[in-house]
Amino acid sequence: MTFKKGNIEGVQIYELNKFKDGRGFLTELFRSDTLPSDVRPVMSYISYTGPAIARGPHEHMNQTDVFSFTGPGDFEVHLWDNRKTSPTFGNKIIVTAGESRTLTLVVPPGVVHGYKNVSQKDGMVLNFPDRLFAGVGKKEKIDEVRHEDLGDEFYEDFTA
Numbered sequence: 001m002t003f004k005k006g007n008i009e010g011v012q013i014y015e016l017n018k019f020k021d022g023r024g025f026l027t028e029l030f031r032s033d034t035l036p037s038d039v040r041p042v043m044s045y046i047s048y049t050g051p052a053i054a055r056g057p058h059e060h061m062n063q064t065d066v067f068s069f070t071g072p073g074d075f076e077v078h079l080w081d082n083r084k085t086s087p088t089f090g091n092k093i094i095v096t097a098g099e100s101r102t103l104t105l106v107v108p109p110g111v112v113h114g115y116k117n118v119s120q121k122d123g124m125v126l127n128f129p130d131r132l133f134a135g136v137g138k139k140e141k142i143d144e145v146r147h148e149d150l151g152d153e154f155y156e157d158f159t160a
Helices: 153-159
Strands: 013-015 020-021 024-026 043-050 055-061 065-067 073-080 093-097 105-109 112-117 123-127
Touching: 055 065, 055 123, 065 073, 065 093, 073 123, 093 105
Parallel strands: none
Antiparallel strands: 013 105, 020 024, 043 123, 055 112, 065 105, 065 123, 073 093, 073 112
16 A cells, blocks of 8 residues: 555544643543544553554554553554545554653544554553443454554554
8 A cells, every 4th residue: 555644534633731740740631522522432541562662553443542642651653544435545644642742642443553662661552442342341353453463564664
């Protein structure tokens, strides 16, 4: 696939404010009045990723991810529109997010995403998806297509 640099329909990027004082910092990660009206998180998780380690790329068929990058660490986030019916099909964006640029990203179904820690320390990512992992009671098929398992050319570019 040949990618084009450009916005991706449905991907939303929110700059976050870090309110710092002598105790540390406080950041609102998302608010129900700023998320798309059809996106309502149903679970959350936190992950730490080591320096120079990549996660993904993968996409979901039905799930929207709401990622927050606040630090520690910085990530290079790659996204591309894999939805054949989308007006932005084939568009790709790369965003730096984390300690140096606190962001929340809304990634709709069909948008392939992955991120790589570009820091010299472990990096933290929070996710607030709008679907339960493996469904209620973890009894359903997992909603993802793992491009790293497909030998996708994006994966080779992403991990280099």
